Every structure is written in C-alpha cells, then in structure tokens.
Amino acid sequence: MVPLWTEIGELMPMEPTSRAVPHAWQWGDLLPLAQESGRLVPVGRGGERRAIALANPGLGGRPFATPTMWAAIQYLCPGEVAPEHRHTQNAFRFVVEGEGVWTVVDGDPVAMRRGDLLLTAGWHFHGHHNIATEPMAWLDGLDIPFAHGIDSTFFEFGPEQVSSTETPDRSRSEQLWGHPGLQPLSQVARPAPSSPLAAYRWEHTDRALADQLALEDAGHAGVVEPGHAAVRFANPATGADVMATLRTEFHRLRAGAATARRQEVGSSVWQVFTGRAEVIVGDRTWDLAAGDLFVVPSWVPFTIGAAEAVDLFRFSDTPIYERLHLDRVQVAGQEQ
Amino acid sequence: MVPLWTEIGELMPMEPTSRAVPHAWQWGDLLPLAQESGRLVPVGRGGERRAIALANPGLGGRPFATPTMWAAIQYLCPGEVAPEHRHTQNAFRFVVEGEGVWTVVDGDPVAMRRGDLLLTAGWHFHGHHNIATEPMAWLDGLDIPFAHGIDSTFFEFGPEQVSSTETPDRSRSEQLWGHPGLQPLSQVARPAPSSPLAAYRWEHTDRALADQLALEDAGHAGVVEPGHAAVRFANPATGADVMATLRTEFHRLRAGAATARRQEVGSSVWQVFTGRAEVIVGDRTWDLAAGDLFVVPSWVPFTIGAAEAVDLFRFSDTPIYERLHLDRVQVAGQEQ
Amino acid sequence: MVPLWTEIGELMPMEPTSRAVPHAWQWGDLLPLAQESGRLVPVGRGGERRAIALANPGLGGRPFATPTMWAAIQYLCPGEVAPEHRHTQNAFRFVVEGEGVWTVVDGDPVAMRRGDLLLTAGWHFHGHHNIATEPMAWLDGLDIPFAHGIDSTFFEFGPEQVSSTETPDRSRSEQLWGHPGLQPLSQVARPAPSSPLAAYRWEHTDRALADQLALEDAGHAGVVEPGHAAVRFANPATGADVMATLRTEFHRLRAGAATARRQEVGSSVWQVFTGRAEVIVGDRTWDLAAGDLFVVPSWVPFTIGAAEAVDLFRFSDTPIYERLHLDRVQVAGQEQ
Amino acid sequence: MVPLWTEIGELMPMEPTSRAVPHAWQWGDLLPLAQESGRLVPVGRGGERRAIALANPGLGGRPFATPTMWAAIQYLCPGEVAPEHRHTQNAFRFVVEGEGVWTVVDGDPVAMRRGDLLLTAGWHFHGHHNIATEPMAWLDGLDIPFAHGIDSTFFEFGPEQVSSTETPDRSRSEQLWGHPGLQPLSQVARPAPSSPLAAYRWEHTDRALADQLALEDAGHAGVVEPGHAAVRFANPATGADVMATLRTEFHRLRAGAATARRQEVGSSVWQVFTGRAEVIVGDRTWDLAAGDLFVVPSWVPFTIGAAEAVDLFRFSDTPIYERLHLDRVQVAGQEQ
Structure with missing residues (x-):
C-alpha cells in the first residue's frame, strides 16, 4: 500500500508532463543502420520482421517513440519474405522512398510505393515480400506501447510464405473502396472499426494538397491556416480515423509558411517527406530534411x-483521447 | 371522431399495400414534352424551375412518383438562368445525357455532365444556368411528397441571377472532398447531415463498377450477386447516405445477368442510363432503354x-426507414 | 406528368402550412361516446380494439389527430379481452383515470393505472383484459398516419386470449429496467430501438416534477422556464426517446405560470391530466380541464x-424530424 | 534505436500477459492502516486527500491496483475537510460501511452512505467533509494509472473549504436525474460524456438485484447465469457507462451459486460488500469477507x-477497450 499524499505531485500534475522528450532522428543515420541490419540479421519466423525502432530518450531505453506509439524503420532485401502473422495492434506503413515490396493483407496483395500509406489494422494477417532488385526501407507505425501498457495484445502466426505472390498495381481493397464517395453495395452493411481501404496512394494525397493550395490562391476556404494544406486519411465507410487508435495525416507548407504554436493532449510522430522544415518542439529546434523524423510529446508546444x-x-x-473524451487542444491566437 | 374497427383493414394491412402503382415512363415521351415546355414556358422567379414531374397513376393526379419522392425532368435552354433559392427538401440531379449547365450551390459552381450525380442538400442556395448552345434536360429527385406530408418545408428566395458565373471543370467541393479516403483537415470537425461533396462524377462511378466486375472475373468478392455490380453514393465525411432522406445508387448488370426477386419497405425510382433492361415490378413487365424510368412501390417484388x-x-x-427502424428487406433465396 | 411551376406554391411554401388545424376535444364529450360504443360494439378478433379516434377537422374526415399521429380513446368493459396482435406501428397508452386493465406485452402483464404511461413498441405482441368491475377508458397514441403515408405497415394476429392472465403489481420489464440508472447486466449488450421498460409509473413522474419545482424554489436550475417543470420519458438503455417515431413528455405548470410562445416543426397532442389550462394555438383559445385534449399542428405557435x-x-x-435533420424550433425571447 | 526481433516476445505475446498479478487485500488489514494514517497525517491543501492506495505486487511498488486503475481507502475524521480540486481523471467512491460524509461536486452536496456509489467524473470540482462523530472510510476508484501512462492529466485547485456545507438527503443531481426512465426536459439537449447522476443509492441497487432473483424464481429471464444477479451503473442520459474510462457494477450470488470461468481483456477490482466469496483468479484462491478486495488482471481466468x-x-x-475495439471476452461453456 502506498499513500496518495506523497505521490500526488507526480501522478496528478497540473498539466501533462510526459517522460517522453522532444527528439529528432536523421534519415541519414537511420538508413545505414537498417542497411547494416540487412547484412547481419535474417528475416523469418521468430523475429518476424527486420525493424529498428525509434527509442525516445526519455522512455528508459524501451523501443517506444512515445508512451503510446511505436515507430520503426523496416528493411527488406530483394527476394526476402517477412512471414505472415496477425496481432491486435494496429499498424501502418509509410513509404518515404523506394518501391518493389508488396504487403499481403488477408490475402490481398498491396503494392508499396513512394508516398503511399498502407494499412494493416488489428487482427488482419499480413506478410511482405520484395520482388525488386533493390532493398526497400519504410516507416512502420503501431500502437505497440499503448497495447502493451493496457495488456490487450493477442498474436497469431500465419504461413511462412505470403499467401499471394501476385503483384497487381492496385489491391482488391482499392478496387472496392478507392473511388471518391462511392461504396460497394455488397459491403456497406457491415462497417468495421478499421478502414477497408488498405492503400492511400500518393497521387491522391498530392492532388488533394495541391487542390487546397489552389483554393487558397483563388481566395476560398480549404487550408488549415495560411500556406498550410493538410488531409486526414479516413475510413471511407464511416469517415472515422483509419484505425481506432491511430490518426494519420499529410501536411504541406508553402515556402515561407509556418504553423501556429500548438499544444495537444497526446503525442505525434512526424516524418519529412520532401523539402526542409524548421521544427521547434518545446525547447528543441531542428532543421530537418527528407526522411528525418521527430516526436512531439503530449502537451509540448510545437511549430x-x-x-x-x-x-x-x-x-x-489522438483517436484514443477523442473516444475517451480526454482530448484537449490549444492553438496560439485561437479562442479555447 | 372515427372508430378504429371500421378503419383497421385499410390503415393496418397485413403488409404494405401502397396506393402507388408500378409504372414506367419512356424517355422518348418525356423529352418531347420537356422540349415543348421549353418553347412555351419561361424560366424565372415565381415558377422557379421548368420541371415536369412524373405522376404515379395511383396517387390521384398529384405530381408524386411515389408517396415520398418527386422525380422530374428539368429543362434549361441556352442562355437561361434558373434563379437561386433554397428549401429544406433534399434534392439531387442525375444527368442522363447532355452537358453545358452549371448548378451553383452556395456560391460554388458545379458542372453538370453526362452520368454525373449532383447534390443540392436541404437549405443550400442553388440556381442553374446553361452556357451551351443546346438545351439540356436532366432528372431531378427530391423528397417533396415526404416533406409535404409531414409539414416540414421551409423555402427562401435567393438572387435572380446565379451568384457565380464561373464555369470550372471541378467544383470547390470536389477540390476539398473528391479524393478517395482523404478529408480536408480544415473541415473534419464539423460533419453535416448531408454530403459536403456536390458532384459524383461518371468517370469514378464507371470505374468503380468496372472494378467490381473485374474482381468477379478474378474470382473475388465485390459484386452484389452474379453479374451485378453496384455502388452507393456516400457522404465522405460520415459514410452515411448523401442526404438524410434519400439514397442514391448506380447498378451495372452484365449481359445475361438478372437480379434476385426482391421486396423492400420503401419505394424507389430507377432510370436506365445505357443498354436495355427487362424489368418486372409486381405484375408489370417492361423492356426499357436509355432514359426510361420506372418506380417500385413499397414491398412490391421486382427483378x-x-x-x-x-x-x-x-x-x-430507404434512409427514412433505416433511421426510424422501419426497414425490412426480403430477397428470394436468402435467409431473413 | 405535372409541371412544377403550377404546383410550387402549395408544395413548397415559405414555411410549414399544415392542413391539420388547431383543435380541442372535451373529455366530457369523448367519454360518453366511448361508453356508448361499449354498449353497442363488441371487442374481438377482426375489429381488434374498441377505440374512437380523434379526427382532426382539417384532415378530410380521416381518423388522424395530426398528419403523422393517431390519438384515440380506447374502452374496455369488465371481463372483456382485446385479443393479441402485433404491428410495426409504435403505440403507447396513457391513463387519465381508472384502473383494472392489464396489457400483456410479449407475455409480460403490465398493470394500467391512473397517470401511467405504458408502451407497446412496434412488432411486440400485445392484448388487454379488464379484471375490474368497472369499465376503463384510456388514451392510445400511435404513429398510424405516418406509417400509412410511407407504406411501412405490417400486421400479425396473435391469440384471441391474452397470453398471461397474471395481474402483478409490477411487470417483469419494470423488475429489470425500472431502477434509476441501473441496467440488468444480462441485457445490456443488445439495446433495441425501443425502450425495454413497458411502464412509466405516475409515482415516479409526479416525484420528478415535484423535485424540479423544489429545485426552482431553492434557486437551482432544473425547470424549463419559470414555474414550468417537465420530463421526457426515455429509453433507459440508450437515453433516446421511448420509441423511434414518438416522443412522450409530462409537463407541470405552477398556478400563474405560462409557457413562452413556441413554434416547432412537427405536431403534438396534449392531454390535461389535472387542473385547468388556458391554451392558445394559433388563433384558437381554449380553457381545458382534466381529460381534455388538443393538437398543435406543425409550426403553429402555441402557449x-x-x-x-x-x-x-x-x-x-419530434423524433422523426430529429433523426432526419428536419427539426426546427423557435421560442419567443430566445436566440435561434 | 532498438531492434524489434529481440523485443517481440515481450511486446507482442500470444495473449495478454500482464505484469499485474492476482492479489487480494483484507479489510481487516486495510482499515487499521487507514485509522493509523488518520492519527498521523493531516488532510489539507497539498496532499489533498488521506488515501492509501492498493499497490499491485507485480507493478514495481507503484500505487496501482492494475495497469490502468487506482483503488484506495480514503479516510476522513470527524470535522475534517478534504479541500476542493478538480482533475481530468475520472473518480468514484464506493461506501462499504459508515456514513456522515458529504462530497460536494460542482457545488452539489452528495451524501455518502453505506452501499452507495458516488461519482466525480473528470474535471468536476469536488471536496469532502465529515459532519459525523465517527471517522469514515471508503473505497476510491480512479483511472490514474491509465491517465498517467498516456499523459492526459490536468489538475486545478479549488477552495480549501467545501463550496456548500448543506447536508441534504438527496443531491440536486438525484432530484434531476434519479427517476427511472425520466429525463429533465431542461437538460436533455446536452448529454455529457459522464453520468449527470452523482449518486446511485443502495436501496435501488439492492432492489434491482432482488428483482432479478425474484424473476429467476418465477422462471423468467433476468439473471446473468443461474443464481447470479448483476447490474451495471449507467449514465441515464445515454445508457453508456457512468464515465468514459470506468465501468461499475454490482453482483449478487445466491448461496451455492458460482460464476462461470471467465477471461476478459482489461482488468477489474472487486470488493465484497456482504457475505463470503470463494474467489479463484488464475492460480490463486481466497476466501473473502465484507470489505476485502481483489484484482483480476487482463485475461486471467477467474470464478x-x-x-x-x-x-x-x-x-x-472495460469501456476503454470497447471504445477502441480492443475488447474480448471468453466464458467457459459459451460460443465465442
């Protein structure tokens, strides 16, 4: 038994004071490490994936980017196969460069290409294989630390080979769900908690962002703030976030633009896709380029x-907080 | 005062027995009438629209296609303007042929082209103008009879000219919401009861239907039943129907296919877009071609x-019944 | 086919202009009629119920209190049985005086006593029997006109005798669901569109209203407006209205109080339970006493x-309009 | 950076393997400790509360009953005041014995008596004061560990004295919301994420449980399983759990009854109120009496x-898992 009165300061602070710290990782450091692991570590049953996790320096050496989220660089050499398995953790992949890998989700082969967001929602079998002549590295995002902290994790092995070696340009999920505002009549009666669309293609994201800036140029509403276009990836069957625990977004800033200083309950991980960003998170400042990542802990202001x-x-x-009515946001210059 | 015991048979039948009857209208009859009205009737403030409504023969001469829905052919000559107004009735337009009209919805100009579905949800100002050298005819669908029956209708006049004479290829609503699975971050916090997407373009609908048939060819799930592809037009912000009272769909049948005999609570109106359909509704049978329309009253079986x-x-x-838990469907060969 | 331009005035008015008219019925006129029917008309299979419907004078002689709602006085003599049946129409009974009848809902016997609200939601079997030595009259409310207008009605006969002749003080539904803020763990996983609680007892309603006035006396929030306490009967499993199409409420006004002038989309029927009310609906004014009823058509102002x-x-x-986003309310002295 | 392949076994187990362990605490041990703290530790600003937390032996000495939940014995001597504050953590009190304390929630004084459940949902100001001549001890339950783990905590001091010293029998929240199936019309338009009812009284809980057993005696549905009655405390405005992160229930077992072996994702804390229970959690077995507590970690079977x-x-x-679609339950003898 432990008395409250000695613990209250740490357990019940006046506002969130995360052990996680603002931190950035350079792509130029990460990629060589991934390449080195490609030479040293095989991929297969047991280890399951060749993934190097970003460990937030404030979190005691654990492979957690933030208290709730896992971010890792996964690396797959030509001809390699990451065997199939499934787990209740929600997962996605974002491709900052390269192509040639197909991820097979419940038997549906999904091409992974530069700029794409690929989903593997909880409890769907998935494996990856690389049919190209070059290795491929990408970003994995999962809710592993959150699921671990609340003891909700189940895991099951699938086949050691991917269940389909087809390499179509578009997945079956895109054929069914990848049309704007259109739902397949055969599927609408059973909406799932996760998006039925396994791939969000760069060509659509790019065009959506360009359209918002074009609207701004024409004097119309659309951007989040001046010079700042942004989209949220959504479940086309419900409009909700792509998965129950993770929100995914894409942001574009014009040259000369800057985001308003912002504080949010909950943490986020950002990866620069193209261009250069001057990032301030709390008392840290970085100049970041393509592939570089940074984390924003809960309630730490950032621009x-x-x-x-x-x-x-x-x-x-964010979806965790919103669904539990724990979300709070403060933006400089805006009413609460 | 009226006793129940003499009324119960008509008011509380064993199953729905609509006064509306199965009926079909030929495009070859409708279009000349619309053209004739184009010569005789001006468009402008007061009459507001040059629209000829389909009157179900069972509904006592009222301009109602079914007890809940209005369907009309609207006709606009070159250079004409249908003045702006708004009403609480939900409305859409479907274009079976032609182009050259822009409908301006709350100031956003929306091109109307063959195969497109255009929305004008309740209480949005809208007007139309034809900039082409040919007249244009299209299908209007509204919930006028339903709204009339429950006394929910408000109406307000807007300007006599359309509030924007721009003629862009894509509307602003499409720039914001017309990207598959992507939501503009500036808009996601305020979902409305109606779709924020004003136009569903034929190129997307056509491709979605083709994709479903391609999936069937490859042995995968996707079609509603053999040889029958279908999509529902949806609100990308919520996944719900495009408007609270109206469902809109597009169906494609391969040569040789047929739909299973189906009964539904609620009524529907169909328009052939291309090809020929052999339609059976209750004890009526028609052979219909492009532009022809037919109605299916509540609970009347059809194939x-x-x-x-x-x-x-x-x-x-259908959304009316689903939201009030009054929906019921029976399909031949399926469990209840 | 019918042109819009000649119909638009009636079909699309500037605001709701119901054919239903403000009207009041005196209990002193209704009860003798019910008693007379008790002498002349038997109750049994076929006619099913001895119910005299209030026919709004604006609705062409149809037994409709408003365009959507049925209100009737039902009358059951000692020893009589109203046979069991079920229908998709939602129904309730409100008891302005008397006792001695049990309504049996899906086999659960529910006592009917003065001041009680009893539910028979759509598609539940129900019959009534009178075990007292006096006849009993009560108010029936249903969505018959609405269901009739949209062709959604199914009906099925049950046994000619009630399926249980037990006469418990409390129904099984009350034993399960009649405890404030408490849900039976065996039932919570399957919430239905209608309330699982078949009876809302006068003792609870009376106390809730008295509590609101006591709060007002003590200077605390609780009443709707000065001197006006009111409760809505709710589904304890969801907090929604008791049934998908009907809202039920109870209102108490202190001597000297008056409600603010109010306009609502949708119609309502009121019955005085005790005391006297001075009612103004549109251009009509009545002085009403216990048992008297009046209707407020859509958008007609009333106090x-x-x-x-x-x-x-x-x-x-009201639930119909709210679920379809067609609701609108205007209260004198309040911002829109 | 940390590789996945060395971590996967611990982070992604085949099923939840909580660090928390099954554990029980005897009321006979806890109460003397609380009494001792009553002699030694003052209550007041800074420490805020005299509460002794149950520390699960598997959680490294932290004052956490489970990985997500805090359970503590709070103790207040005659005349003492626990000052007002508010925090985003959700809290409740359950009273196993005693009376004489009022908790004041946003200015509303709420009596605390034996068998009552009292709510203090997140961000409501609350303080306690003891007006009796005896000390009082009770159980506090909060989501402190969960909120701490996800960095969502805000805290604010209120007055050092309680904002109302009134000691009414019923709180204002009960006057408004404590009537079965009745909602105050003045409040229904703004449902909050937490229950508006601050107190769930023992007399209602007791009667609801007795009613379920009476139904079982009469051969009707109602109990969870033979001899096992149970209620969930619910938000009367929505039917949801009383607070977004915490579920509260009351269970009654007849002599000779036993619950089926059950596994659930998520953890629970139980307190015996009266009688004796033979509890098996995983490989631990206890014989427990009034006031004794035990914890069930995630996925550990228990009866x-x-x-x-x-x-x-x-x-x-449980609400955390259900809202994030991470819930899973397995009951011996039931289909999945």
Missing part, C-alpha cells in the same frame, strides 16, 4: 516553419 | 434482367 | 397558461 | 463461488 516548401507525414494517438 | 449489358441509376427513400 | 396549477401529458412526432 | 450468499461491487476499465 513547423518552411523556409522552402515542405511535405510532412504525421501520425498520432 | 431486373439484362439481355444486353445495362447501367441503371436508382434513388430511394 | 399554455395556468390560472391554477396544471399537469399535462404530451406526445409528439 | 467466484458463494458458499453463503454474497454481494460484490466491481469496477473495471
């Missing part, structure tokens, strides 16, 4: 500036 | 057969 | 004044 | 047997 135009991918744990 | 491939647009009042 | 304290039961079709 | 009749209060973190 992103663009000396030149910059594109950024973002994921966060 | 659609395709001697040659056929595309059909459909709208129905 | 209720209480020279002496008055209790009123009310039912309305 | 409760009653050699004599037993009443138990339970709280769990």
Whole structure:
C-alpha cells in the first residue's frame, strides 16, 4: 500500500508532463543502420520482421517513440519474405522512398510505393515480400506501447510464405473502396472499426494538397491556416480515423509558411517527406530534411516553419483521447 | 371522431399495400414534352424551375412518383438562368445525357455532365444556368411528397441571377472532398447531415463498377450477386447516405445477368442510363432503354434482367426507414 | 406528368402550412361516446380494439389527430379481452383515470393505472383484459398516419386470449429496467430501438416534477422556464426517446405560470391530466380541464397558461424530424 | 534505436500477459492502516486527500491496483475537510460501511452512505467533509494509472473549504436525474460524456438485484447465469457507462451459486460488500469477507463461488477497450 499524499505531485500534475522528450532522428543515420541490419540479421519466423525502432530518450531505453506509439524503420532485401502473422495492434506503413515490396493483407496483395500509406489494422494477417532488385526501407507505425501498457495484445502466426505472390498495381481493397464517395453495395452493411481501404496512394494525397493550395490562391476556404494544406486519411465507410487508435495525416507548407504554436493532449510522430522544415518542439529546434523524423510529446508546444516548401507525414494517438473524451487542444491566437 | 374497427383493414394491412402503382415512363415521351415546355414556358422567379414531374397513376393526379419522392425532368435552354433559392427538401440531379449547365450551390459552381450525380442538400442556395448552345434536360429527385406530408418545408428566395458565373471543370467541393479516403483537415470537425461533396462524377462511378466486375472475373468478392455490380453514393465525411432522406445508387448488370426477386419497405425510382433492361415490378413487365424510368412501390417484388449489358441509376427513400427502424428487406433465396 | 411551376406554391411554401388545424376535444364529450360504443360494439378478433379516434377537422374526415399521429380513446368493459396482435406501428397508452386493465406485452402483464404511461413498441405482441368491475377508458397514441403515408405497415394476429392472465403489481420489464440508472447486466449488450421498460409509473413522474419545482424554489436550475417543470420519458438503455417515431413528455405548470410562445416543426397532442389550462394555438383559445385534449399542428405557435396549477401529458412526432435533420424550433425571447 | 526481433516476445505475446498479478487485500488489514494514517497525517491543501492506495505486487511498488486503475481507502475524521480540486481523471467512491460524509461536486452536496456509489467524473470540482462523530472510510476508484501512462492529466485547485456545507438527503443531481426512465426536459439537449447522476443509492441497487432473483424464481429471464444477479451503473442520459474510462457494477450470488470461468481483456477490482466469496483468479484462491478486495488482471481466468450468499461491487476499465475495439471476452461453456 502506498499513500496518495506523497505521490500526488507526480501522478496528478497540473498539466501533462510526459517522460517522453522532444527528439529528432536523421534519415541519414537511420538508413545505414537498417542497411547494416540487412547484412547481419535474417528475416523469418521468430523475429518476424527486420525493424529498428525509434527509442525516445526519455522512455528508459524501451523501443517506444512515445508512451503510446511505436515507430520503426523496416528493411527488406530483394527476394526476402517477412512471414505472415496477425496481432491486435494496429499498424501502418509509410513509404518515404523506394518501391518493389508488396504487403499481403488477408490475402490481398498491396503494392508499396513512394508516398503511399498502407494499412494493416488489428487482427488482419499480413506478410511482405520484395520482388525488386533493390532493398526497400519504410516507416512502420503501431500502437505497440499503448497495447502493451493496457495488456490487450493477442498474436497469431500465419504461413511462412505470403499467401499471394501476385503483384497487381492496385489491391482488391482499392478496387472496392478507392473511388471518391462511392461504396460497394455488397459491403456497406457491415462497417468495421478499421478502414477497408488498405492503400492511400500518393497521387491522391498530392492532388488533394495541391487542390487546397489552389483554393487558397483563388481566395476560398480549404487550408488549415495560411500556406498550410493538410488531409486526414479516413475510413471511407464511416469517415472515422483509419484505425481506432491511430490518426494519420499529410501536411504541406508553402515556402515561407509556418504553423501556429500548438499544444495537444497526446503525442505525434512526424516524418519529412520532401523539402526542409524548421521544427521547434518545446525547447528543441531542428532543421530537418527528407526522411528525418521527430516526436512531439503530449502537451509540448510545437511549430513547423518552411523556409522552402515542405511535405510532412504525421501520425498520432489522438483517436484514443477523442473516444475517451480526454482530448484537449490549444492553438496560439485561437479562442479555447 | 372515427372508430378504429371500421378503419383497421385499410390503415393496418397485413403488409404494405401502397396506393402507388408500378409504372414506367419512356424517355422518348418525356423529352418531347420537356422540349415543348421549353418553347412555351419561361424560366424565372415565381415558377422557379421548368420541371415536369412524373405522376404515379395511383396517387390521384398529384405530381408524386411515389408517396415520398418527386422525380422530374428539368429543362434549361441556352442562355437561361434558373434563379437561386433554397428549401429544406433534399434534392439531387442525375444527368442522363447532355452537358453545358452549371448548378451553383452556395456560391460554388458545379458542372453538370453526362452520368454525373449532383447534390443540392436541404437549405443550400442553388440556381442553374446553361452556357451551351443546346438545351439540356436532366432528372431531378427530391423528397417533396415526404416533406409535404409531414409539414416540414421551409423555402427562401435567393438572387435572380446565379451568384457565380464561373464555369470550372471541378467544383470547390470536389477540390476539398473528391479524393478517395482523404478529408480536408480544415473541415473534419464539423460533419453535416448531408454530403459536403456536390458532384459524383461518371468517370469514378464507371470505374468503380468496372472494378467490381473485374474482381468477379478474378474470382473475388465485390459484386452484389452474379453479374451485378453496384455502388452507393456516400457522404465522405460520415459514410452515411448523401442526404438524410434519400439514397442514391448506380447498378451495372452484365449481359445475361438478372437480379434476385426482391421486396423492400420503401419505394424507389430507377432510370436506365445505357443498354436495355427487362424489368418486372409486381405484375408489370417492361423492356426499357436509355432514359426510361420506372418506380417500385413499397414491398412490391421486382427483378431486373439484362439481355444486353445495362447501367441503371436508382434513388430511394430507404434512409427514412433505416433511421426510424422501419426497414425490412426480403430477397428470394436468402435467409431473413 | 405535372409541371412544377403550377404546383410550387402549395408544395413548397415559405414555411410549414399544415392542413391539420388547431383543435380541442372535451373529455366530457369523448367519454360518453366511448361508453356508448361499449354498449353497442363488441371487442374481438377482426375489429381488434374498441377505440374512437380523434379526427382532426382539417384532415378530410380521416381518423388522424395530426398528419403523422393517431390519438384515440380506447374502452374496455369488465371481463372483456382485446385479443393479441402485433404491428410495426409504435403505440403507447396513457391513463387519465381508472384502473383494472392489464396489457400483456410479449407475455409480460403490465398493470394500467391512473397517470401511467405504458408502451407497446412496434412488432411486440400485445392484448388487454379488464379484471375490474368497472369499465376503463384510456388514451392510445400511435404513429398510424405516418406509417400509412410511407407504406411501412405490417400486421400479425396473435391469440384471441391474452397470453398471461397474471395481474402483478409490477411487470417483469419494470423488475429489470425500472431502477434509476441501473441496467440488468444480462441485457445490456443488445439495446433495441425501443425502450425495454413497458411502464412509466405516475409515482415516479409526479416525484420528478415535484423535485424540479423544489429545485426552482431553492434557486437551482432544473425547470424549463419559470414555474414550468417537465420530463421526457426515455429509453433507459440508450437515453433516446421511448420509441423511434414518438416522443412522450409530462409537463407541470405552477398556478400563474405560462409557457413562452413556441413554434416547432412537427405536431403534438396534449392531454390535461389535472387542473385547468388556458391554451392558445394559433388563433384558437381554449380553457381545458382534466381529460381534455388538443393538437398543435406543425409550426403553429402555441402557449399554455395556468390560472391554477396544471399537469399535462404530451406526445409528439419530434423524433422523426430529429433523426432526419428536419427539426426546427423557435421560442419567443430566445436566440435561434 | 532498438531492434524489434529481440523485443517481440515481450511486446507482442500470444495473449495478454500482464505484469499485474492476482492479489487480494483484507479489510481487516486495510482499515487499521487507514485509522493509523488518520492519527498521523493531516488532510489539507497539498496532499489533498488521506488515501492509501492498493499497490499491485507485480507493478514495481507503484500505487496501482492494475495497469490502468487506482483503488484506495480514503479516510476522513470527524470535522475534517478534504479541500476542493478538480482533475481530468475520472473518480468514484464506493461506501462499504459508515456514513456522515458529504462530497460536494460542482457545488452539489452528495451524501455518502453505506452501499452507495458516488461519482466525480473528470474535471468536476469536488471536496469532502465529515459532519459525523465517527471517522469514515471508503473505497476510491480512479483511472490514474491509465491517465498517467498516456499523459492526459490536468489538475486545478479549488477552495480549501467545501463550496456548500448543506447536508441534504438527496443531491440536486438525484432530484434531476434519479427517476427511472425520466429525463429533465431542461437538460436533455446536452448529454455529457459522464453520468449527470452523482449518486446511485443502495436501496435501488439492492432492489434491482432482488428483482432479478425474484424473476429467476418465477422462471423468467433476468439473471446473468443461474443464481447470479448483476447490474451495471449507467449514465441515464445515454445508457453508456457512468464515465468514459470506468465501468461499475454490482453482483449478487445466491448461496451455492458460482460464476462461470471467465477471461476478459482489461482488468477489474472487486470488493465484497456482504457475505463470503470463494474467489479463484488464475492460480490463486481466497476466501473473502465484507470489505476485502481483489484484482483480476487482463485475461486471467477467474470464478467466484458463494458458499453463503454474497454481494460484490466491481469496477473495471472495460469501456476503454470497447471504445477502441480492443475488447474480448471468453466464458467457459459459451460460443465465442
């Protein structure tokens, strides 16, 4: 038994004071490590994946980017197969460069290409294989630390080979769900908690962002703030986030634009896709380029500036807070 | 005062026995009438629209296609303007042929082209103008009879000229919401009861239907039943129907396919878009071609057969029943 | 086919202009009629119920209190049985005086006593029997006109005798669901569209209203407006209205109080339970006493004044409008 | 950076393997400790509360009953005041014995008596004061560990004295919301994420449980399983759990009854209220009496047997899992 009165300061602070710290990782450091692991570590049953996790320096050496989220660089060499398995953790992949890998989700082969967001929602079997002549590295995002902390994790092995070696340009999920505002009549009666669309293609994301800036140029509403276009990836069957625990977004800043100082309950991980960003998170400042990542812990204020135009991918744990009515946001210059 | 015991048979039948009857209208009859009205009747403030409504023969001469829905052919000559107004009735337009009209919805100009579905949800200002050298005719669908029956109708006049004479290829609503699975971050916090997407373009609908048939060819799930592809037009912000009272769908049948005999609570109106359909509704049978329309009253069994491939647009009042837990469907060969 | 331009005035008015008219019925006129029917008309299979419907004078002689709602006085003599049946129409009974009848809902016997609200939601079997030595009259409310207008009605006969002749003080539904804020763990996983609680007892309603006035006396929030306490009967499993199409409420006005002038989309029927009310609906004014009923058509302004304290039961079709986003309310002195 | 392949076994187990362990605490041990703290530790600003937390032996000495939930014995001497504050953590109190304390929630004084459940949902100001001549001890339950783990905590001091010293029998929240199936019309338009009812009184809980057993005696549905009655405390405005992160229940077992072996994702804390329970959690077995507590970690199987009749209060973190679609339950003898 432990008395409250000695613990209250740490357990019940006046506002969130995360052990996680603002931190950035350079792609130029991460990729060589992934390549080295490609030479040293085989991929297969047991270890399951060749993934190097970003460990937030404030979290005691654990492979957690934030208290709730896992972010890792996964690396797959030509001809390699990451065997099939499934787990209750929600997962996605974001491709900052390269192509040639197909991820097979419940038997549906999904091409992974530069700029794409690929989903593997909880309890779907999935494996990957690389049919190209080059290795491929990408970003994995999962809710592993959150699921671990609340003891909700189930895991099951699938076949050691991927269940389909087809390599179509578009997955079956895209054929069914990848049309704007259109739902397949055969599927609408059974909406699932996760998006039925396994791939969000770069060509659509890019065009959506360009359209918002074009609207701004024409004097119409659409951007989040001046010079700042952004989309949320959504479940086309419900409009909700792509998965119950993770939000995914893409942001584009014009040269010269900057985001308003912002504080949010919950944490986020950002990866620069193209261009350069001047990022301030709490008392840290970085100048980041393509592939670089940074984390924003809960309630730490942050801004992103663009000396030149910059594109950024973002994921966060916001749906957890919103669904539990714990969300709170404060933006400089806006009413609460 | 009226006793129940003499009324119960008509008011509380064993199953729905609509006064509306199965009926079909030929495009070859409708279009000349619309053209004639184009010569005789001006468009402008007061009459507001040059629209000829389909009157179900069972409904006592009222301009109601079914007890809940209005369907009309609207006709606009070159240079004409249908003045702006708004009403609480939900409305859409479906274009079976032609182009050259822009409908301006709350100031956003929306091109109307063959195969497109255009929305004007309740209480949005809207007007139309024809900039082409040819007249244009299209199908209007509204919930006028339903709204009339429950006394929910408000109406307000807007300007006599359309509030924007721009003629862009894509509307602003499409720039914001017309990207598959992507939501503009500036808009996601305020979902409305109606779709924020004003136009569903034929190129997307056509491709979605083709994709379903391609999946069937490859042995995968996707079609509603053999040879029958279908999509529902949806609100991308919520996944719900495009408007609270109206469902809109598009169906494609391969040559040789036929739909299973089906009974539904609620009524629907169908328009053949291309090809020929052999339609049976209750004890009526028709052979219908492009532009022809037919209605299915509540609970009347119907099937659609395709001697040659056929595309059909459909709208129905199903959301009313689903939201009030009054929906019921029976399909031959399926468990209840 | 019918042109819009000649119909638009009636079909699309500037605001709701119901054919239904404000009207009141005196209990002193209704009860003798019910008694007379008790002498002349047997109750049994075929006619099913001895119910005399209030026919709004604006609705062409149809037995409809409003365009959507049925209100009738049902009358059952000692020893009589109203046979079991079920229908998709939602129904309730409100008891303005008397006792001695049990309504049996899906086999659960529910006592009917003065001041109680009893539910028979759509598609539940139900019959009534009178075990007292006196006849009993009560108010039936249903969505018959609405269901009839949209062709959604199914009906099925049950046994000619009630399926249980037990006469418990409390129904099984009350034993399960009649405890404030408590849900039976065996039932929570399957919430239905209608309330699982078949009876809302006068003792609870009376106390809830008295509590609101006591809060007002003590200077605390709780009443709707000065001197006006009111409760909505709710589904304890969801907090929604008791049935998908009907709202039921109870209102209490202190002597000297009056409601603010109010306009609502949708119609309502009120019955005075005790006391006297000075009612103004549109251009009509009535002085009403216990048992008297009046209707408020859609968008017609109304106020209720209480020279002496008055209790009123009310039912309305508001859930239909709210679920379809067609609701609108305007209260004198309040911002829109 | 940390590789996945060395971590996967611990982070992604085949099923939940909580660090928390099954554990029980005897009321006979806890109460003297609380009494001792009553002699030694003052209550007041800074420490805020005299509460002794149950520390699960598997959680490294932290004052956490489970990975998500805090359970503590709070103790207040005659005349003492626990000052007002508010925090985003959700809290409740359950009273196993005693009376004389009022908790003041946003200015509303709420009596605390034996068998009552009292709510203090997140971000409501609350303080306690003891007006009796005896000290009082009770159980506090909060989501402190969960909120701490996800960095969502805000805290604010209120007045050092309680904002109302009134000691009414019923709180204002009960006057408004404590009537079965009745909602105050003045409040229904703004449902909150937490229950508006601050107190769930023992007399209602007791009667609801007795009613379920009476139904079982009469051969009707109602109990969870033979001899096992149970209620969930619910938000009367929505039917949801009383707070977004915590579920609260009360269980009654007849003498001779036992619960089926059950596994659930998520953890729970139980307190015996009256009688004796033979509890098996995983490989631990205890014989527990009034006031004794035990915890069930995620996915650890448990059964409760009653050699004599037993009443138990339970709280769990289940809403977190259900809202995030991470819930899973397995009951011996039931289909999945």
